[in-house]
Amino acid sequence: KNQVEQSPQSLIILEGKNCTLQCNYTVSPFSNLRWYKQDTGRGPVSLTIMTFSENTKSNGRYTATLDADTKQSSLHITASQLSDSASYICVVSDRGSTLGRLYFGRGTQLTVWP
Amino acid sequence: EADIYQTPRYLVIGTGKKITLECSQTMGHDKMYWYQQDPGMELHLIHYSYGVNSTEKGDLSSESTVSRIRTEHFPLTLESARPSHTSQYLCASSDRDRFSYEQYFGPGTRLTVT
Numbered sequence: 225k226n227q228v229e230q231s232p233q234s235l236i237i238l239e240g241k242n243c244t245l246q247c248n249y250t251v252s253p254f255s256n257l258r259w260y261k262q263d264t265g266r267g268p269v270s271l272t273i274m275t276f277s278e279n280t281k282s283n284g285r286y287t288a289t290l291d292a293d294t295k296q297s298s299l300h301i302t303a304s305q306l307s308d309s310a311s312y313i314c315v316v317s318d319r320g321s322t323l324g325r326l327y328f329g330r331g332t333q334l335t336v337w338p
Numbered sequence: 339e340a341d342i343y344q345t346p347r348y349l350v351i352g353t354g355k356k357i358t359l360e361c362s363q364t365m366g367h368d369k370m371y372w373y374q375q376d377p378g379m380e381l382h383l384i385h386y387s388y389g390v391n392s393t394e395k396g397d398l399s400s401e402s403t404v405s406r407i408r409t410e411h412f413p414l415t416l417e418s419a420r421p422s423h424t425s426q427y428l429c430a431s432s433d434r435d436r437f438s439y440e441q442y443f444g445p446g447t448r449l450t451v452t
Contacts, residue, residue, distance in 0.1 A: 267443030328380040
Protein backbone atom coordinates (compact mmCIF):
# COMPACT_ATOMS: atom_id res chain seq x y z
CA LYS A 225 0.00 0.00 0.00
CA ASN A 226 1.37 3.41 -0.99
CA GLN A 227 1.83 5.51 2.12
CA VAL A 228 3.60 8.61 3.33
CA GLU A 229 4.47 8.90 7.02
CA GLN A 230 5.75 12.08 8.64
CA SER A 231 7.36 12.75 11.98
CA PRO A 232 7.11 14.38 14.34
CA GLN A 233 3.39 15.12 14.29
CA SER A 234 4.04 18.49 15.92
CA LEU A 235 7.08 20.51 16.91
CA ILE A 236 7.68 23.68 18.90
CA ILE A 237 10.95 25.57 18.55
CA LEU A 238 12.27 28.98 19.52
CA GLU A 239 12.81 31.65 16.92
CA GLY A 240 16.27 31.45 15.39
CA LYS A 241 16.71 27.73 16.03
CA ASN A 242 17.04 25.05 13.36
CA CYS A 243 14.82 22.00 12.96
CA THR A 244 14.49 18.91 10.80
CA LEU A 245 11.27 17.23 9.72
CA GLN A 246 11.15 13.63 8.53
CA CYS A 247 9.23 11.81 5.82
CA ASN A 248 9.18 8.07 5.03
CA TYR A 249 7.31 6.71 2.05
CA THR A 250 6.43 3.43 0.38
CA VAL A 251 5.14 4.84 -2.92
CA SER A 252 6.17 2.86 -5.97
CA PRO A 253 7.01 3.43 -8.75
CA PHE A 254 8.46 6.68 -7.46
CA SER A 255 8.37 9.83 -9.58
CA ASN A 256 9.14 12.77 -7.31
CA LEU A 257 8.84 14.05 -3.76
CA ARG A 258 7.67 17.50 -2.76
CA TRP A 259 7.51 19.46 0.42
CA TYR A 260 4.61 21.87 0.82
CA LYS A 261 4.03 24.55 3.42
CA GLN A 262 0.43 25.09 4.48
CA ASP A 263 -0.47 28.09 6.59
CA THR A 264 -3.58 27.79 8.73
CA GLY A 265 -6.70 28.25 6.59
CA ARG A 266 -4.72 28.40 3.35
CA GLY A 267 -3.85 26.06 0.52
CA PRO A 268 -0.46 24.28 0.40
CA VAL A 269 2.42 26.08 -1.30
CA SER A 270 5.29 24.13 -2.87
CA LEU A 271 8.73 24.54 -1.27
CA THR A 272 10.82 21.98 -3.13
CA ILE A 273 10.41 19.14 -5.59
CA MET A 274 12.97 16.37 -6.09
CA THR A 275 13.24 13.48 -8.50
CA PHE A 276 14.95 10.17 -7.64
CA SER A 277 18.32 11.42 -8.97
CA GLU A 278 18.43 14.46 -6.69
CA ASN A 279 19.83 14.14 -3.17
CA THR A 280 19.36 17.66 -1.96
CA LYS A 281 17.58 20.84 -2.96
CA SER A 282 17.45 24.22 -1.26
CA ASN A 283 14.96 27.04 -1.29
CA GLY A 284 16.25 29.86 0.89
CA ARG A 285 16.32 28.66 4.49
CA TYR A 286 14.65 25.37 3.51
CA THR A 287 16.82 22.41 2.49
CA ALA A 288 15.29 19.09 1.50
CA THR A 289 17.17 15.82 1.21
CA LEU A 290 16.12 12.60 -0.45
CA ASP A 291 17.44 9.06 -0.08
CA ALA A 292 15.60 7.07 -2.74
CA ASP A 293 17.20 3.82 -1.59
CA THR A 294 15.82 4.01 1.94
CA LYS A 295 12.75 5.99 0.79
CA GLN A 296 13.34 8.77 3.27
CA SER A 297 13.34 12.52 2.98
CA SER A 298 13.97 15.34 5.39
CA LEU A 299 13.25 19.05 5.41
CA HIS A 300 15.72 21.20 7.33
CA ILE A 301 14.75 24.72 8.33
CA THR A 302 17.58 27.06 9.25
CA ALA A 303 17.32 30.09 11.52
CA SER A 304 13.58 29.72 12.02
CA GLN A 305 11.27 32.73 11.89
CA LEU A 306 7.82 33.29 13.34
CA SER A 307 6.41 33.10 9.81
CA ASP A 308 7.65 29.52 9.54
CA SER A 309 4.81 28.46 11.84
CA ALA A 310 2.71 26.23 9.58
CA SER A 311 2.03 22.64 8.62
CA TYR A 312 4.72 21.05 6.43
CA ILE A 313 3.41 18.33 4.18
CA CYS A 314 5.44 15.66 2.40
CA VAL A 315 3.89 14.61 -0.91
CA VAL A 316 5.07 11.77 -3.14
CA SER A 317 4.07 11.28 -6.76
CA ASP A 318 4.06 7.96 -8.59
CA ARG A 319 4.88 7.26 -12.22
CA GLY A 320 2.08 4.81 -12.70
CA SER A 321 -0.49 7.01 -14.40
CA THR A 322 -0.84 10.04 -16.61
CA LEU A 323 -2.67 11.74 -13.75
CA GLY A 324 0.43 11.87 -11.61
CA ARG A 325 -1.18 10.46 -8.51
CA LEU A 326 -0.11 12.29 -5.32
CA TYR A 327 0.19 10.66 -1.91
CA PHE A 328 0.01 13.08 1.01
CA GLY A 329 1.41 12.81 4.51
CA ARG A 330 -0.55 14.22 7.42
CA GLY A 331 1.97 16.96 7.92
CA THR A 332 4.16 18.19 10.77
CA GLN A 333 2.67 21.15 12.59
CA LEU A 334 5.56 23.53 13.35
CA THR A 335 5.17 26.33 15.86
CA VAL A 336 7.91 28.91 16.23
CA TRP A 337 7.87 30.87 19.48
CA PRO A 338 9.53 34.24 19.96
CA GLU B 339 1.92 33.00 -6.22
CA ALA B 340 -0.39 30.75 -8.25
CA ASP B 341 -3.41 32.22 -10.02
CA ILE B 342 -6.05 29.88 -8.68
CA TYR B 343 -9.06 31.20 -6.83
CA GLN B 344 -11.77 29.73 -4.67
CA THR B 345 -15.01 31.25 -3.45
CA PRO B 346 -16.40 31.47 -0.93
CA ARG B 347 -13.52 31.21 1.53
CA TYR B 348 -15.89 30.38 4.40
CA LEU B 349 -19.45 29.05 4.27
CA VAL B 350 -21.84 28.13 7.06
CA ILE B 351 -25.04 26.56 5.81
CA GLY B 352 -27.96 24.53 7.10
CA THR B 353 -28.62 20.86 6.42
CA GLY B 354 -30.38 20.11 3.14
CA LYS B 355 -29.22 23.19 1.27
CA LYS B 356 -27.66 23.00 -2.17
CA ILE B 357 -24.23 24.59 -2.42
CA THR B 358 -21.65 25.19 -5.13
CA LEU B 359 -18.00 25.81 -4.37
CA GLU B 360 -16.30 27.80 -7.09
CA CYS B 361 -12.77 27.24 -8.39
CA SER B 362 -11.10 29.05 -11.24
CA GLN B 363 -7.55 29.32 -12.56
CA THR B 364 -6.00 31.63 -15.10
CA MET B 365 -2.91 29.54 -15.91
CA GLY B 366 -4.50 27.56 -18.75
CA HIS B 367 -3.91 24.27 -16.93
CA ASP B 368 -5.67 21.22 -18.31
CA LYS B 369 -5.72 19.18 -15.11
CA MET B 370 -7.76 20.27 -12.12
CA TYR B 371 -8.46 18.58 -8.79
CA TRP B 372 -10.66 18.79 -5.72
CA TYR B 373 -9.33 17.65 -2.36
CA GLN B 374 -11.02 17.31 1.01
CA GLN B 375 -9.01 17.94 4.17
CA ASP B 376 -10.04 17.51 7.79
CA PRO B 377 -7.98 19.12 10.59
CA GLY B 378 -4.69 17.31 11.19
CA MET B 379 -5.38 14.85 8.41
CA GLU B 380 -3.98 14.33 4.93
CA LEU B 381 -5.58 15.65 1.77
CA HIS B 382 -7.90 13.22 0.03
CA LEU B 383 -8.62 13.45 -3.70
CA ILE B 384 -12.37 13.50 -4.35
CA HIS B 385 -12.59 14.63 -8.00
CA TYR B 386 -10.29 15.39 -10.90
CA SER B 387 -10.46 16.44 -14.51
CA TYR B 388 -8.08 15.99 -17.44
CA GLY B 389 -9.72 18.81 -19.39
CA VAL B 390 -12.99 20.18 -20.71
CA ASN B 391 -15.88 17.68 -20.46
CA SER B 392 -13.68 15.27 -18.47
CA THR B 393 -14.48 14.47 -14.83
CA GLU B 394 -13.49 11.50 -12.70
CA LYS B 395 -14.06 10.46 -9.10
CA GLY B 396 -11.05 10.34 -6.83
CA ASP B 397 -10.01 7.99 -4.07
CA LEU B 398 -12.34 9.27 -1.38
CA SER B 399 -16.01 8.64 -1.98
CA SER B 400 -17.91 11.90 -2.05
CA GLU B 401 -21.55 12.81 -2.54
CA SER B 402 -20.48 15.93 -4.39
CA THR B 403 -20.42 16.35 -8.17
CA VAL B 404 -18.23 18.44 -10.45
CA SER B 405 -18.37 19.84 -13.96
CA ARG B 406 -15.75 21.13 -16.41
CA ILE B 407 -17.41 23.15 -19.15
CA ARG B 408 -14.55 25.64 -19.46
CA THR B 409 -10.82 25.06 -18.99
CA GLU B 410 -10.52 27.66 -16.28
CA HIS B 411 -13.56 26.69 -14.20
CA PHE B 412 -14.12 23.58 -12.05
CA PRO B 413 -17.06 24.00 -9.67
CA LEU B 414 -18.06 21.46 -7.01
CA THR B 415 -21.71 21.00 -6.07
CA LEU B 416 -23.43 19.39 -3.10
CA GLU B 417 -27.14 18.86 -3.82
CA SER B 418 -28.10 18.42 -0.17
CA ALA B 419 -25.54 19.42 2.43
CA ARG B 420 -25.18 17.35 5.62
CA PRO B 421 -23.08 17.87 8.78
CA SER B 422 -20.76 15.07 7.57
CA HIS B 423 -19.78 17.35 4.68
CA THR B 424 -18.18 19.80 7.11
CA SER B 425 -14.55 20.06 6.01
CA GLN B 426 -12.04 22.14 4.11
CA TYR B 427 -12.19 21.81 0.32
CA LEU B 428 -9.08 22.60 -1.71
CA CYS B 429 -8.95 23.05 -5.46
CA ALA B 430 -5.74 22.58 -7.42
CA SER B 431 -4.51 22.62 -10.99
CA SER B 432 -1.44 21.33 -12.78
CA ASP B 433 0.38 21.90 -16.04
CA ARG B 434 1.09 19.53 -18.93
CA ASP B 435 4.49 18.33 -17.71
CA ARG B 436 3.96 14.61 -17.19
CA PHE B 437 6.82 14.02 -14.79
CA SER B 438 6.74 17.01 -12.49
CA TYR B 439 2.99 17.35 -12.10
CA GLU B 440 3.47 20.50 -10.07
CA GLN B 441 0.10 21.20 -8.49
CA TYR B 442 -0.93 24.69 -7.52
CA PHE B 443 -3.51 25.00 -4.78
CA GLY B 444 -6.19 27.55 -4.15
CA PRO B 445 -6.75 29.05 -0.68
CA GLY B 446 -9.54 26.59 0.14
CA THR B 447 -13.16 26.82 1.22
CA ARG B 448 -13.98 26.05 4.84
CA LEU B 449 -17.49 24.54 4.82
CA THR B 450 -19.56 24.11 7.97
CA VAL B 451 -22.96 22.42 7.73
CA THR B 452 -25.17 22.90 10.78
